[in-house]
Amino acid sequence: MSESTAEKLVELAKRRGYFFPSAGAYGGVAGFYTFGPQGAALKQNVEDAWRERFAVREGHQEIDAPTVMPEPVFEASGHLDGFDDMLVECAECGESHRADHLIEDNTAIEEAESIAIEEVEELIDEHQLVCPSCGADLSGEPVDDFNLMFGTNIGPGDSSPGYLRPETAQGIFVEFPLLKEYARNQLPFGVTQIGKAYRNEISPRKSVIRTREFTQAELELFVDPEGEGPDLSRVEDVEVRLYPIGEQEDEEGELIETTIGEAVADGTLASPWIAYHLGIAQEWYERVGVDKSRFRFRQHLSGERAHYASDCWDAEAELDEDWIELAGFAYRGDYDLSKHAEHSDEDFTIFKQYDEPVTVERATVDPDMSYLGPEFGGQAQDVADALESLAEEDRSAFEGEDVTVDVDGEEYTVPVEKTDFSVDEVTESGEHITPHVVEPSFGVDRLLYTILDHAYAEDEVGGEERTYLSLDPEVAPTTVGVFPLMDKEGLGERARDLAAELRAAGLSVNYDDSGAIGRRYRRQDEIGTPFCVTVDYETLEDGTVTVRERDSTEQLRVPLEDLDETLTALSEGDLAFADVDGEPVEED
Structure with a gap:
């Protein structure tokens, strides 16, 4: 476009x-x-x-x-530390811009968001990019992460x-x-x-x-x-x-x-x-x-x-x-x-149930807290938790006399005999995943x-x-526009009643009696209304109305008694306008 x-x-x-x-x-x-x-x-x-x-x-x-x-x-999701875009600020006017967008807009490079900041700075210099707001040279300006x-x-x-x-x-x-x-x-x-x-x-x-x-x-x-x-x-x-x-x-x-x-x-x-x-x-x-x-x-x-x-x-x-x-x-x-x-x-x-119970070897520890407490003070429970995790991950770590675990970057060594380490056969019905x-x-x-x-x-x-919007009837904001040919001799009253009836049937309706009928069609075309219904003198005589389809501008005369069902079927895609049972009339 x-x-x-x-x-x-x-x-x-x-x-x-x-x-x-x-x-x-x-x-x-x-x-x-x-x-x-x-x-x-x-x-x-x-x-x-x-x-x-x-x-x-x-x-x-x-x-x-x-x-x-x-x-x-x-903090857990990582947004506080890593949810950033690349910002470059103009030293002349103070406006901030997305550095990767400047590169994409002014070079043949696509998806500049994936480029490292250092390379982005080099590209700004190489292509002599300028501030979109004031035209000042951005070469040499730092590119920073902006949360x-x-x-x-x-x-x-x-x-x-x-x-x-x-x-x-x-x-x-x-x-x-x-x-x-x-x-x-x-x-x-x-x-x-x-x-x-x-x-x-x-x-x-x-x-x-x-x-x-x-x-x-x-x-x-x-x-x-x-x-x-x-x-x-x-x-x-x-x-x-x-x-x-x-x-x-x-x-x-x-x-x-x-x-x-x-x-x-x-x-x-x-x-x-x-x-x-x-x-x-x-x-x-x-x-x-x-x-x-x-x-x-x-x-x-x-x-x-x-x-x-x-x-x-x-x-x-x-x-x-x-x-x-x-x-x-x-x-x-x-x-x-x-x-x-x-x-x-x-x-x-989530606990995932096995089809049948299985017998497996499971490494466990039961640390002696009477030893860990005096030895490690406030870190004792963290050490115990680390021992439990290590037993699950690497049982060979317990083969020597001592075992070492890491807690927040600090190493703690515990005699294996104080961990009550063991490998036992257990029958399990499932596992947590x-x-x-x-x-x-x-x-x-x-x-x-x-x-x-x-x-x-x-x-x-x-x-x-x-000008018109060829919107699908399922998403179009208005399903049908209802017009009286003119607002006199009962046409306006009948059209307003019809609009209310169609709304009661669940259709989105726009009633319009302002200006020439052609101008009203154009207004509805511009907002993408798929169908328009016109109440005219024939309506008062034989109970039919003109139904107009937006894209083709074709018109049919349709009985009022079938109108709500016809428009509903058209809007839901269950009926094509070409298959509507009606008498063709001249286009607008």
């Missing part, structure tokens, strides 16, 4: 109530947007469609966790530090000890959440593409790492466009058009769980209006992949001759649950912009230029 068309879309979004910068009366604030009546409705419809596909149909639970969480949560967390205080007085969540995932992970009980300790099970997240972006840009407050729809799927994978037969024939690491690193690399089944078979998709979710995501994105010819899945390069992820793929859409991330599909292993278990007093494991996590994480705001971008169209009707 050309730049001029992008500008048209942003202008349309503001004029027709999709989205606009927040707090405009006070000069606005970068990175925050308000979704107007049309945008809020579109957003709700997209979220409902996501919930139906990724929660309801998959049999997963849904929760709604707080957006503010205490500091220890983010994106929004901090706050919880409670008055000696309050506890807290943070606005940078992702919805942590609200699921910290509640795992209870959530596993609700799932009856059976793997796999999934937990979904749709909600706000916050990141103090260095340089918000491209309207709702990169903001400081945004909505995520996330699924955290807890699986047994040694258990059975998903049923790939459900998605094996889904066609996808993949951009794996090998193709990205090849100067002549290109997208691979394949199927999920073929990509798993040839090893392009290493994780069956990732493959499964790419398959259902491909179908879902097409369902809500993403143009599949401008859509792909790109594998993370090793430098950009999170340290906890063994593999990660992004769903990306082409916008304004650029590819933007819509979702990430990561295999997070046991990192999250292990970290929260380490930092809390809760159990983040830490589940692995598969995470499909969707950005809702970016998807809304993508849907509008891919739906934006211009044509000519009746010799006049027309």
Whole structure:
């Protein structure tokens, strides 16, 4: 989409109530947007469609966790230490910019986020990059890590530090000890959440593409790492466009058009769980209006992949001759649950029952605390715990006269005879395992912009230029516009009654009696309303109305008695407009 068309879309979004910068009366604030009546409705419809596909149909639970969480949560998750972007500040005007974005915008380099800071500084010097705000030379300016967390205080007085969540995932992970009980300790099970997240972006840009407050729809799927994978037969024939690491690193690399089944078979998709979710995501994105010819899945390069992820793929859409991330599909292993278990007093494991009891050798210790106490004082219990862990990990360490353990960097030596070390045969019915996590994480705001971008169209009707949004009826904010031909001789009253009847039938209706009928059609076309119904004099005579389809502008006369069922079937995709039983009339 050309730049001029992008500008048209942003202008349309503001004029027709999709989205606009927040707090405009006070000069606005970068990175925050308000979704107007049309945008809020579109957003709700997209979220409902996501919930139906990724929660309801998959049999997963849904929760709604707080957006503010205490500091220890983010100490455990690693966000306090490693949730950073690269910042470069202009010495001339004081404006801050994301260094990797400057490189991507002004060079042929892609995915600069994966490049080390030292190399980023060298690239700024090499390409003589300047400040986008004032044009000053940025060569020689330091590039620093900037933590994106929004901090706050919880409670008055000696309050506890807290943070606005940078992702919805942590609200699921910290509640795992209870959530596993609700799932009856059976793997796999999934937990979904749709909600706000916050990141103090260095340089918000491209309207709702990169903001400081945004909505995520996330699924955290807890699986047994040694258990059975998903049923790939459900998605094996889904066609996808993949951009794996090998193709990205090849100067002549290109997208691979394949199927999920073929990509798993040839090893392009290493994780069956990732493959499964790419398959259902491909179908879902097409369902809500993403143009599949401008859509792909790109594998993370090793430098950009999170340290906890063994593999990660992004769903990306082409916008304004650029590819933007819509979702990430990561295999997070046991990192999250292990970290929260380490930092809390809760159990983040699940008991895995064996099919039959097994007899195994188990190394155990029962340290003599009457010896450890006087010998090590306040460290005695930590030493005892370390001995227990060592016995499980390396029983050979107890073969000598003494055994040495490490506690917080300090070594402690204990006579083996004081540990009561033994290896015994025990019969076990199961074991405690830490589940692995598969995470499909969707950005809702970016998807809304993508849907509008891919739906934006211009044509000519009746010799006049027309702009319309070819939105799928499932997600369109308004299903039907209802008009009286003119607001007199009972037409307006009948049209208003009809609008109320259609709303009662569960349809989203926009009533409009202002201006010429053609102008009213154009207004509805611009907000993406799939169908319009006009009440005219024939309606009063024979009980029929004109139903107009947005994209084709074709019109049919349909009996009022069948109207709610017809429009419902059209909006749910159970009926094509070409198959509606009605009499054709001339186009507008």
